[in-house]
Amino acid sequence: MLRKNVWRFLPLSLIMLFLTGCMGEENLTALDPKGPAAQWIFDNMMLSLYVMAFVSIVVFVIYFIILAKFRRKEGDNELPRQVHGNTAMEITWTVIPILLLIILFVPTIVGTFKFHVNADPSQYEDNLYINVTGHQYWWQFDYEEEGFTAGQEVYIPVGQEVIFELNAEDVIHSFWVPALGGKQDTVPGIQNAMYLEADEPGVYFGKCAELCGPSHALMEFKLIALEQDDYDAWVEEMQSIEEAEQPDEALASDGYEVFEEQSCIGCHAIGGQGTAAGPSLTNFADRQMIAGVLENNDENLEAWIRDPQSLKQGNKMQAYPDMSDEDMEALIAYLRTLEVRGADQDY
Numbered sequence: 259m260l261r262k263n264v265w266r267f268l269p270l271s272l273i274m275l276f277l278t279g280c281m282g283e284e285n286l287t288a289l290d291p292k293g294p295a296a297q298w299i300f301d302n303m304m305l306s307l308y309v310m311a312f313v314s315i316v317v318f319v320i321y322f323i324i325l326a327k328f329r330r331k332e333g334d335n336e337l338p339r340q341v342h343g344n345t346a347m348e349i350t351w352t353v354i355p356i357l358l359l360i361i362l363f364v365p366t367i368v369g370t371f372k373f374h375v376n377a378d379p380s381q382y383e384d385n386l387y388i389n390v391t392g393h394q395y396w397w398q399f400d401y402e403e404e405g406f407t408a409g410q411e412v413y414i415p416v417g418q419e420v421i422f423e424l425n426a427e428d429v430i431h432s433f434w435v436p437a438l439g440g441k442q443d444t445v446p447g448i449q450n451a452m453y454l455e456a457d458e459p460g461v462y463f464g465k466c467a468e469l470c471g472p473s474h475a476l477m478e479f480k481l482i483a484l485e486q487d488d489y490d491a492w493v494e495e496m497q498s499i500e501e502a503e504q505p506d507e508a509l510a511s512d513g514y515e516v517f518e519e520q521s522c523i524g525c526h527a528i529g530g531q532g533t534a535a536g537p538s539l540t541n542f543a544d545r546q547m548i549a550g551v552l553e554n555n556d557e558n559l560e561a562w563i564r565d566p567q568s569l570k571q572g573n574k575m576q577a578y579p580d581m582s583d584e585d586m587e588a589l590i591a592y593l594r595t596l597e598v599r600g601a602d603q604d605y
């Protein structure tokens with residue numbers, strides 16, 4: 259009876275095992291660290307795995323030896339010698355776990371202090387200091403010192419300790435770039451901070467790791483690490499855009515007018531103009547994703563503008579279901595002009 263029930267769980271456990279591989283995006287993983295903080299987490303994880311393996315092996319070996327050696331022999335009907343307490347053994351199995359805990363404790367504490375930072379720009383004048391704000395369901399990145407804001411994609415130079423000050427606009431979120439470091443909560447009214455460093459250029463996936471509403475699972479972002487020169491060029495481009503400008507090209511120029519008429523700017527900043535009720539669109543055309551989760555192509559963009567709720571439930575973007583096709587086409591053409599990296603971007 260029992261055995262039958264146990265087998266019933268086998269398919270379920272296999273499904274679970276396979277599903278754990280379905281995390282999707284290739285570097286949304288903490289098992290392939292690409293920066294010192296993530297490396298420390300990974301090393302600690304491996305250390306505890308080795309400690310656990312050591313304990314399991316020792317316990318199982320002793321268990322099977324005892325099972326074989328002391329099992330009841332044929333014709334032996336005596337009650338074995340009854341032992342109550344053995345000081346030497348008691349000490350042994352108290353001291354060994356204490357030693358093992360010390361082995362785990364020391365690197366954990368050392369790393370915790372090493373990677374702790376305070377939310378205080380004046381302490382980190384030599385570091386890039388980025389203000390992160392979690393919103394239901396998107397991320398705002400303020401480069402205060404540099405004087406601009408970015409939405410959804412945060413750019414950093416490689417090989418530098420970048421401080422992220424973590425804030426929240428509405429509810430608690432959690433900022434997490436698994437390939438680069440641990441998670442930390444963004445809490446309304448409290449400033450947390452962490453630092454991340456990327457060893458190599460690349461696009462790193464980030465995710466909100468704290469249940470924050472119906473679209474929590476879609477609250478994704480990218481961290482883009484560039485070589486220092488490329489990063490400096492990017493900063494310069496971002497700084498050069500002060501406000502929304504009407505493009506020369508006819509269609510995009512009409513689109514600019516639609517953008518103004520529909521008060522998109524009321525929620526979306528371009529350069530220093532507009533508010534942060536929605537992600538800044540200064541470099542929207544450079545984005546890989548729309549709203550963090552949809553591939554950035556015209557079809558998805560139209561679908562997003564017409565009916566954002568069906569794509570990301572509970573988000574705060576206004577819907578424009580009745581916009582004419584002409585206006586939509588022009589608007590998209592305008593949004594496509596919002597780029598700073600140009601066609602030669604290589605991420």
Ligand code: HEC
Nearest residue numbers: 394395396410520522525536537548549550573574575576
């Ligand atoms: C009421 C405020 C509001 C208005 C008005 C508004 N939006 Fe949005 N928009 C948002 C919010 C909030 C988001 C982020 C949604 C999310 O991801 O949770 C967003 C997201 C977007 C995105 C995706 C941005 C990204 O970084 O991926 C685009 C593009 C966009 N809006 C375009 C527009 C356009 C074009 C208009 C005008 C026709 C417009 N929005 C009007 C609030 C608004």
Ligand SMILES: [Cu+2]
Nearest residue numbers: 431466470477
């Ligand atoms: Cu969130």
